[in-house]
Amino acid sequence: MSMITGAPGRAIGTPLDRIDGPQKVTGEAPYAYEHHVESPLYLYPLQSDIARGRITHIDASAAEALPGVVIVITHENAPRLADTSDKEYAVLQSEEVAFRGQFIGAVVAETFETARHAAHLVEISYDEEPHDAVLRADRDDLYVPEQVNAGFPTDTEEGDFEVAYASAAVKLDETYTTPMEHNNPMEPHTTVAVWREGDLTLYESTQGAHPVRRTVAQVFGLDQKRVNVVAPYVGGGFGSKGLPHANTILAALAAQMIEGRPIKFALTRQQMFSCVGYRTPTIQRIRLGADEEGHLTAISHDAIVQTAKIKEFAEQAAVATRMMYATESRRTTHRVAALDVAVPSWMRAPGEAPGMFALESAMDEMAIACGLDPIEFRIRNEPEIDAETGLPYSSRNLVACLREGARRFGWESRDSTPRARREGRWLVGSGVASSTYPVFRLPGSRARVRYEGEGRYAVEIGAADIGTGTWTTLTQIAADALGVGVGEIGLRIGDTTLPQASVEGGSTGITMWGSTIFEAARVFRERHGQNPSEGDEVEAGTPENPETENYAMHAFGAYFAEARVDADTAEVRIPRMTGVFAVGRIINAKTARSQFIGGMTMGLSMALHEESVVDPRFGHVVNHDFAEYHIPTNADVGEIEVSWIEEEDPHVNPMGSKGIGEIGIVGSSAAVANAVYHATGVRVRDLPITPDKLLPL
Amino acid sequence: MRLSCTVNGEKREVENVWEGESLLYVLRERMGLYGSKNACEQGECGSCSVYLDGTLVCSCLVLAGQAEGCEILTVEGLAEDERLHPVQEAFVEAGAVQCGFCTPGFVVATHDLLQRNITPSEAEIREALAGNLCRCTGYEKILDAVRLAAERMAAS
Ligand code: FES
Ligand code: FES
Numbered sequence A: 001m002s003m004i005t006g007a008p009g010r011a012i013g014t015p016l017d018r019i020d021g022p023q024k025v026t027g028e029a030p031y032a033y034e035h036h037v038e039s040p041l042y043l044y045p046l047q048s049d050i051a052r053g054r055i056t057h058i059d060a061s062a063a064e065a066l067p068g069v070v071i072v073i074t075h076e077n078a079p080r081l082a083d084t085s086d087k088e089y090a091v092l093q094s095e096e097v098a099f100r101g102q103f104i105g106a107v108v109a110e111t112f113e114t115a116r117h118a119a120h121l122v123e124i125s126y127d128e129e130p131h132d133a134v135l136r137a138d139r140d141d142l143y144v145p146e147q148v149n150a151g152f153p154t155d156t157e158e159g160d161f162e163v164a165y166a167s168a169a170v171k172l173d174e175t176y177t178t179p180m181e182h183n184n185p186m187e188p189h190t191t192v193a194v195w196r197e198g199d200l201t202l203y204e205s206t207q208g209a210h211p212v213r214r215t216v217a218q219v220f221g222l223d224q225k226r227v228n229v230v231a232p233y234v235g236g237g238f239g240s241k242g243l244p245h246a247n248t249i250l251a252a253l254a255a256q257m258i259e260g261r262p263i264k265f266a267l268t269r270q271q272m273f274s275c276v277g278y279r280t281p282t283i284q285r286i287r288l289g290a291d292e293e294g295h296l297t298a299i300s301h302d303a304i305v306q307t308a309k310i311k312e313f314a315e316q317a318a319v320a321t322r323m324m325y326a327t328e329s330r331r332t333t334h335r336v337a338a339l340d341v342a343v344p345s346w347m348r349a350p351g352e353a354p355g356m357f358a359l360e361s362a363m364d365e366m367a368i369a370c371g372l373d374p375i376e377f378r379i380r381n382e383p384e385i386d387a388e389t390g391l392p393y394s395s396r397n398l399v400a401c402l403r404e405g406a407r408r409f410g411w412e413s414r415d416s417t418p419r420a421r422r423e424g425r426w427l428v429g430s431g432v433a434s435s436t437y438p439v440f441r442l443p444g445s446r447a448r449v450r451y452e453g454e455g456r457y458a459v460e461i462g463a464a465d466i467g468t469g470t471w472t473t474l475t476q477i478a479a480d481a482l483g484v485g486v487g488e489i490g491l492r493i494g495d496t497t498l499p500q501a502s503v504e505g506g507s508t509g510i511t512m513w514g515s516t517i518f519e520a521a522r523v524f525r526e527r528h529g530q531n532p533s534e535g536d537e538v539e540a541g542t543p544e545n546p547e548t549e550n551y552a553m554h555a556f557g558a559y560f561a562e563a564r565v566d567a568d569t570a571e572v573r574i575p576r577m578t579g580v581f582a583v584g585r586i587i588n589a590k591t592a593r594s595q596f597i598g599g600m601t602m603g604l605s606m607a608l609h610e611e612s613v614v615d616p617r618f619g620h621v622v623n624h625d626f627a628e629y630h631i632p633t634n635a636d637v638g639e640i641e642v643s644w645i646e647e648e649d650p651h652v653n654p655m656g657s658k659g660i661g662e663i664g665i666v667g668s669s670a671a672v673a674n675a676v677y678h679a680t681g682v683r684v685r686d687l688p689i690t691p692d693k694l695l696p697l
Numbered sequence B: 001m002r003l004s005c006t007v008n009g010e011k012r013e014v015e016n017v018w019e020g021e022s023l024l025y026v027l028r029e030r031m032g033l034y035g036s037k038n039a040c041e042q043g044e045c046g047s048c049s050v051y052l053d054g055t056l057v058c059s060c061l062v063l064a065g066q067a068e069g070c071e072i073l074t075v076e077g078l079a080e081d082e083r084l085h086p087v088q089e090a091f092v093e094a095g096a097v098q099c100g101f102c103t104p105g106f107v108v109a110t111h112d113l114l115q116r117n118i119t120p121s122e123a124e125i126r127e128a129l130a131g132n133l134c135r136c137t138g139y140e141k142i143l144d145a146v147r148l149a150a151e152r153m154a155a156s
Helices: A021-025 A112-119 A161-166 A209-220 A246-257 A352-370 A374-380 A398-409 A470-482 A509-528 A589-608 A668-680 B023-030 B086-094 B103-116 B122-128 B140-155
Strands: A041-047 A053-059 A069-074 A103-109 A123-128 A156-158 A170-178 A190-196 A199-204 A227-230 A263-266 A282-290 A296-308 A329-339 A421-423 A426-438 A446-453 A456-460 A489-492 A537-541 A554-566 A572-582 A639-644 B003-007 B010-014 B049-052 B055-058 B071-073
Touching (some): A041 A112, A069 A246, A103 A246, A199 A209, A209 A246, A352 A668, A374 A426, A398 A572, A470 A489, A470 A509, A509 A537, A554 A668, A589 A639, B049 B103, B086 B103, B103 B122, B122 B140
Parallel strands (some): A572 A639
Antiparallel strands (some): A069 A103, A156 A329, A190 A199, A282 A296, A554 A572, B049 B055
């Protein structure tokens, strides 16, 4: 085990080993299901077998008669919730069924297997109504949402797109689609709920303890002080644990009915395909117009996504197109279909991940149409300022990423002709794509710094570590903020007894929590100086960053992929990828590198593997396990080389860092798709790129 | 039923085990050994990997009753006297851990590989870990960790 050491003021930028590493490799780190609780009960949910209608009758007698069953909960006996305005959280409040797989009850028993067995004995009758669970572009009920996810405007218009497009020398008009995808963190969504004397404790797998507390307190009509959420270790989330889902409410409901006994509820892998969010399928039409020299004159991006009838989530698929390239005219739109489906939600880079697949595929096609190298085409259309806000960028090094990546990947010797290289049975090609992700800010974090004597400082903030490295990176940041070594910092995160923190979402964690820790450290030194007394303490909130008024802030990156496609079977292999990022200062090279590689791998997976297949007859995802919903194994991933540009950005935050959790997935699917095109001469515009879409070759 | 077995060198007896329970369930819920994880409970991810009488198994696919009288070694049993096993050390140092939920399974599977073969080839490493899924890391650093552990164990 390597020691935590470091010279004062130098911790940021060192590749410190994970502080939580030893607990994780020994199996000692307690995830949500694993905190010790006295005599727990186990919950197994009942889920609707229809996609729309009403429950007419429930016969739970056989289940209730089973030894070990404590209670069968349905809408008939569940307590009324205080706030049912958000229908995703209005669990067991009526006989209505809004999508297949919706929670319509639960069995609570002395063991998990008893609960599961009993759940299958409950007989439910329905009054079924016809449902509608398929997104299509030609639906006549597509609507215009008030805004799209993250608060962006639904539509934008710059210049006169129609005129510019009509008169463009080179034109492209293509439609790209991405399927429904499920986040599938390795740790299933889990709640252990304990309701004791009016206090509710939730051991929760979440990206934000405080946001869960806020939601649960509101839904149950509780004072926030009576709800405590504990989440020191979380087994991944990728957005699906960013907002609480119905599973948390169901566990808390059961705990309320059986006061005093802890309720343990972890979803099975199959259940994770029905109610904890997913990436909406998208249908995206892109039109590009350019002059003879390959300067873009017209860009339009029209995205169609789905949401649930019970709750709106409108993914912002066209938003990156608003700032990515320079053009004389631009139009972006979002249209939404409300279906009898579960509520879609955040999945790693919602908006950018599907949107940049479409845009960066179209850019590749357009470069070819203009007779330009795809890197040169992008460089030619590099904007001076951010078109969306009219502001200059705090830093924008996309071109440097493209050039550095080209050098590392060996792009120069590439013959641009598609299907020009063959090695035995393999058709070989390479592709490039750009990446971007905004530097979002979220309000409401606070941090506490306390001097504990003997040179040691406690630093407390309710932040989350879902695998991203927060335990380690916030320790490094705190060390530099206080001007001490990392060994002097005792960090505490992942608990609502600590000062409140914003959600680990939108790649905002380090920006928001790190800035807050810097502020708390500054105030601490101001008040208590360099030689504090034991027990000296301050708490401070996130400072404003006035620079957000003056600059547009985004991270950038470029990917290169080599594709090898079997000429007979169309099997696609990606032996190597190169990623170069411009993301400000890297806090920890070791944790950052792993995140970039993981993100690019998820993009590769999006390109080749992932698709939740909905059976329109029943409205559910049929491939609901790892046997059939494919995520990459080690054999699917070749060499991934990651590097970054030294980027000084004094404007983003005190660390000079931009978020890196999501950018890795953005555009990486397009790099793969572009490489597959170059290898085969076949352009696949509908993900995932499965052999059937390439054959015959 | 009653189950008697040895876990990490310690004799264990558990009463009232239902015949349909998996070894994973018994380890976690009845013995409080939460190191082995449940991420699919049907043999697809390797998060629940343990040794059963010296053989690497997915404990979610082993009925508890099959472990009667057996020796079980879990991730909790690999470190000796507070010192991490070289495989565990290598996973931390190589940066092979993110959320850590897949990690115990990878550590046990790597331990098994290096016990059988201290100088594994690239292909042998990949094959040995083919049954373990990780959603966070993209595997690159996990493979580095295996190489690092192999190097160190071969040298010592
Ligand atoms: S939990 Fe056993 S293989 Fe996935
Ligand atoms: S580290 Fe999260 S699944 Fe592997």
